[in-house]
Amino acid sequence: MIGRIRTLVWKEFLELRRTPQLLRLVLVAPVLQLAMLGYAATTDVQHVPIVVVDGDRSPASRQLLETFAASPYFDVVGERMAPSAIDDDLERGRAWLAVLVPPRFGDDLARARVRGTAGPSIQVIADGTDANSSGVALSYVQGLVGQYATVVAGPAARGAPQLDGRVRVWFNPDLESRNFMVPGVLAVLLLVVTANLTSMAIVRERETGTLDQLNVTPITRSEIILGKLLPYSLVGLVDVVLVIAIAVLWFQVPLRGSVALLFLSSLVYLVCTLGLGLLVSTMSSTQQQAMMTATFFFLVPMIYLSGFIFPIENMPTVIQWVTFVIPLRYFLVIVRGIFLKGTGMAVLWPSFVALAVWGVAVVVLAVARSSKRA
Amino acid sequence: MTGLWAVAIKELRQIRRDRRTLTILVFVPTFFLFLYGYALNFDIRHVSLAVQDRDGTPESRALVADFARSAYFDVVAAPESDRQIDALVDRGTARAVLVIPVGFARTLGEGGSPAVQVLIDGDNANTATTVLGYVTALLQSASFGATGERPHAALVSVEPRVWYNPELRSTVFLVPGLIAFISMITAVISTALSIVREKERGTMEQVRMAPVSTTAFVAGKTLPYLVLSQAGALAIIAAAMVFFDLPMRGNWLALFVAITLFLIGALGTGLFISTVADTQDVAFQAAAIVALLPTLILSGFIFPLSSMPVVLQWISALVPARYFLVALRGIVLKGLGLEFLWPSLAAMGIYALAVYALSAVRLARQ
Numbered sequence: 001m002i003g004r005i006r007t008l009v010w011k012e013f014l015e016l017r018r019t020p021q022l023l024r025l026v027l028v029a030p031v032l033q034l035a036m037l038g039y040a041a042t043t044d045v046q047h048v049p050i051v052v053v054d055g056d057r058s059p060a061s062r063q064l065l066e067t068f069a070a071s072p073y074f075d076v077v078g079e080r081m082a083p084s085a086i087d088d089d090l091e092r093g094r095a096w097l098a099v100l101v102p103p104r105f106g107d108d109l110a111r112a113r114v115r116g117t118a119g120p121s122i123q124v125i126a127d128g129t130d131a132n133s134s135g136v137a138l139s140y141v142q143g144l145v146g147q148y149a150t151v152v153a154g155p156a157a158r159g160a161p162q163l164d165g166r167v168r169v170w171f172n173p174d175l176e177s178r179n180f181m182v183p184g185v186l187a188v189l190l191l192v193v194t195a196n197l198t199s200m201a202i203v204r205e206r207e208t209g210t211l212d213q214l215n216v217t218p219i220t221r222s223e224i225i226l227g228k229l230l231p232y233s234l235v236g237l238v239d240v241v242l243v244i245a246i247a248v249l250w251f252q253v254p255l256r257g258s259v260a261l262l263f264l265s266s267l268v269y270l271v272c273t274l275g276l277g278l279l280v281s282t283m284s285s286t287q288q289q290a291m292m293t294a295t296f297f298f299l300v301p302m303i304y305l306s307g308f309i310f311p312i313e314n315m316p317t318v319i320q321w322v323t324f325v326i327p328l329r330y331f332l333v334i335v336r337g338i339f340l341k342g343t344g345m346a347v348l349w350p351s352f353v354a355l356a357v358w359g360v361a362v363v364v365l366a367v368a369r370s371s372k373r374a
Numbered sequence: 375m376t377g378l379w380a381v382a383i384k385e386l387r388q389i390r391r392d393r394r395t396l397t398i399l400v401f402v403p404t405f406f407l408f409l410y411g412y413a414l415n416f417d418i419r420h421v422s423l424a425v426q427d428r429d430g431t432p433e434s435r436a437l438v439a440d441f442a443r444s445a446y447f448d449v450v451a452a453p454e455s456d457r458q459i460d461a462l463v464d465r466g467t468a469r470a471v472l473v474i475p476v477g478f479a480r481t482l483g484e485g486g487s488p489a490v491q492v493l494i495d496g497d498n499a500n501t502a503t504t505v506l507g508y509v510t511a512l513l514q515s516a517s518f519g520a521t522g523e524r525p526h527a528a529l530v531s532v533e534p535r536v537w538y539n540p541e542l543r544s545t546v547f548l549v550p551g552l553i554a555f556i557s558m559i560t561a562v563i564s565t566a567l568s569i570v571r572e573k574e575r576g577t578m579e580q581v582r583m584a585p586v587s588t589t590a591f592v593a594g595k596t597l598p599y600l601v602l603s604q605a606g607a608l609a610i611i612a613a614a615m616v617f618f619d620l621p622m623r624g625n626w627l628a629l630f631v632a633i634t635l636f637l638i639g640a641l642g643t644g645l646f647i648s649t650v651a652d653t654q655d656v657a658f659q660a661a662a663i664v665a666l667l668p669t670l671i672l673s674g675f676i677f678p679l680s681s682m683p684v685v686l687q688w689i690s691a692l693v694p695a696r697y698f699l700v701a702l703r704g705i706v707l708k709g710l711g712l713e714f715l716w717p718s719l720a721a722m723g724i725y726a727l728a729v730y731a732l733s734a735v736r737l738a739r740q
Contacts, residue, residue, distance in 0.1 A: 019652065019653055019655075019656065021651065021652055021653070021656045022653065022655055022656045022659065025656060025659045025660060025663070026659060029659070029663045033663060033667060036672075036686065036689065037667055037668075037671045037672070039682060039683050039686050040671045040672050040677055040682050040686050040690070041671050041677055042677055042681055042682065043499060043500035043676075043677060044499065044681050045678060045681055046680070046681045047680045047681060048678075048680060049680060075680075090537060091704075091708055091710055091714055092714055093700060093704075096680075121533045122533065123533045123535065124533065124534045124535070125534075125535050125536075125537060126534060126535070126536045126537065127536075127537055127538060128536040128537055128538045128539030128540060128546070128547075129538050129539055129546075129547055129703045129707045129708065130547050130674075130678065131416075131539055131543060131544050131546060131547045132416045132500075132544065132547065132676075133678045134536060134539075136503065138534050138536075139507055141534070166489050166490070166491050166492065168491070168492070168493050168494070169493075169494045169495075169496035169502060169506070170463060170493055170494065170495055170496055171495060171496050171497050172496030172497055172499060172502070173496060176499055177498075177499035177500055179497075179499070180497050180498050180499055180500075185667075185671075188667070189667070192662050192663075192666060192667070193659070193662075196655075196658050196659050196662050197655070197659070199658075200654060200655035200658060201655075204654070204655065208574075286392065287567065287571070287654040287655070287658070288392065288395060288567045288571065288654075289392060289394050289395060291563060291566070291567065291654075291658045291661075292394065292395050292398045292563060292564075293394070293398075294658075295559060295563055295662070295666075296398050296402050296406075296559075299662070299666065300406065300559065300666075301409070303666075303670070304409075304410050304413070304414060305413060309670075309676055310413070310414040310415070310416070311416075311418070311498065311501055313420070313422075314414075314415050314416070314417065314418065314419070315413045315414070316412060316413065319409075319412065319413040333466075336497055337464075340497045341464055341497065343464050347461075347464050347465055
């Protein structure tokens, strides 16, 4: 049996060597993609383009607008003379926010300071088409204006005693979304590249007719599956090493946990993704079908429902149940845990077990499916 | 022209014979919209909170009650030691921890500002920022309740107004993004194999001998998929309007033009991949690499383009979904006319022309 599998593995390697295009794609593309998407996948909201309308033109209004210009969150892209001029900026998407300082802002502010009453309010108009970013940008505005008010009020005005909230953020003190997203992109890339690789593996032989030739040899179905799984695992492992190296060396994502555990879990994950591809391959009769099935029934739902971008705890309960059958979900918990929290087996074992069970199940299923079809 | 029809009819026949592919092209896009439209949102509620009340006074309990009563937090645990806190956060059982120190009520009674400690799990920076905002707001309002004084009048206040999506609903911004993503994937995937398959099976030689020009061949290959993808895209938009209250403030004709231009570009991308790849598995890998993640991450669908490094903003100029999203949000949410839409439409047109020209050149050379 070992000898036959070895022959099959050798045959696969020969085939891989003869399609240098595929090999190049599988090894270079993940590296390039991670290097690019690692930068792009950031939910940090910065450099929000804003336009300002200063209806007052007093030192006070200047000072307020300068705090916007100086903030890293906002880029002032223009100043308009009249409030009506901002319509165009928001419609064209040149600016996301418009900040309008009303006339007599400075006078009202000075009066409120003396009398201790409520002061003037500035109007902020936001483009809500990107609701998430707009919400964050609006909270930055509140923060900036609050700071400005404190500065203007001066040290004399101390209000009622306040609770002194000492907030500490664990694992990612600067709230850098990159530290969270890069391990995620890494996991998704591995899924896409490796599952695609094997999803074509068996159906290709069926389409070209070589599967029949394999069937008349004494090779068993499980040997065919294993013979496909092993060589592609090696390719997948090279990918794992490459993407982890980029995450750590290039993006400087802190790797706080055990490197050995990271590789071990990646290996288990590879069994899942490669096995998934093989299952798709046994289910399809043409390569086009395999591609459609893999993309639409597996890759896309997994990417969206795994917690890669959208937190699972925000999803409706029924869909949260669905996420339990997604191996990417468990792997994300593991990689993010190892990278950011430095957690070990003691905490991660449930995800680890789930991933292993999934991997074994999908490979067994692939073998079972392939034996039913001649 | 007859050549074009002949190729289109042949391709259509091939699609019809493959029931699964046909079903996927026509129905799966709408199904996806349902699934993801309900499943996905960024609205953060019910953050799991662990509370350690070391003070145990009516005042401290009042503060805990403020957190528990808000819609944002669910109190899930009352850890007794620091080690328990570590375990709760490590396991992800609690996203945030509130620690009220001994002497909280006493300091408050003396007119001081007692410190309370809040720990937030920062692994997901986006969620953590929102949680941080909730905590700050709650602590501020709680402090007034505790001392019984009237809120200090604000010296400067902000009067926010949100246009196009006043309630800042996530679905309103996610659904157009999903439409772009799903259409892109469907279109690229459906043509990615169309030519390379003929190459692999050797039928390309037969096509070459037939009296069909390269242009007619390329156009004939995409035409059936264009019609199918248009039907799919319009079905998604209709479903989004009926089930997710997606408004339609603009012109239907403009919408149709935008969809068609975008789909032509996306189908052309698949076609181009198909002329470059030697085998079907190469084509699949390339299609996934070009269509899947860049459309999700580099299009401005989820991650704001303005926060990205400048170099990546340039690279994103090559992602057609970027322009489609601007046009789609512009038409559907903002109700813009052609005078605002033309840059995006022109960009999509140029992209489509470029990929078709490249495909035709590659085909003619082979």
